[in-house]
Amino acid sequence: MPDELTPASLRTTYQICVRRSHPPSRYELYRAPLVRRLPPIRIPLRPTDADVRLDLQSLVDHCYANGRYDDLNYRAEPNPPLDAADAAFADELLRGKGLRPGPAKE
Numbered sequence: 001m002p003d004e005l006t007p008a009s010l011r012t013t014y015q016i017c018v019r020r021s022h023p024p025s026r027y028e029l030y031r032a033p034l035v036r037r038l039p040p041i042r043i044p045l046r047p048t049d050a051d052v053r054l055d056l057q058s059l060v061d062h063c064y065a066n067g068r069y070d071d072l073n074y075r076a077e078p079n080p081p082l083d084a085a086d087a088a089f090a091d092e093l094l095r096g097k098g099l100r101p102g103p104a105k106e
Contacts (some may be wrong), residue, residue, distance in 0.1 A: 010031055012032065013086065018042065038057040041054050
């Protein structure tokens, strides 16, 4: 979504967009900064049904725990690269989990 159409309060590098089928122009945006847990989001079903609350972070955690992510090269920088603040956060997180070597010792 173009920045000019996104309310300033929701602007962040990462966003979650949920589009509804009725009306088709209706959507919801959720902020998803890398340094915070993913927010719970509302998932629309049929127009006559209530939304379902999805704990997105729990879903991602479950997929990560049960996926084959141990064979990823966490020492390599991501492509596309993260901005400086997110890269520092990711580096610290990966070092804390032992997935990247620590700083060089003198």
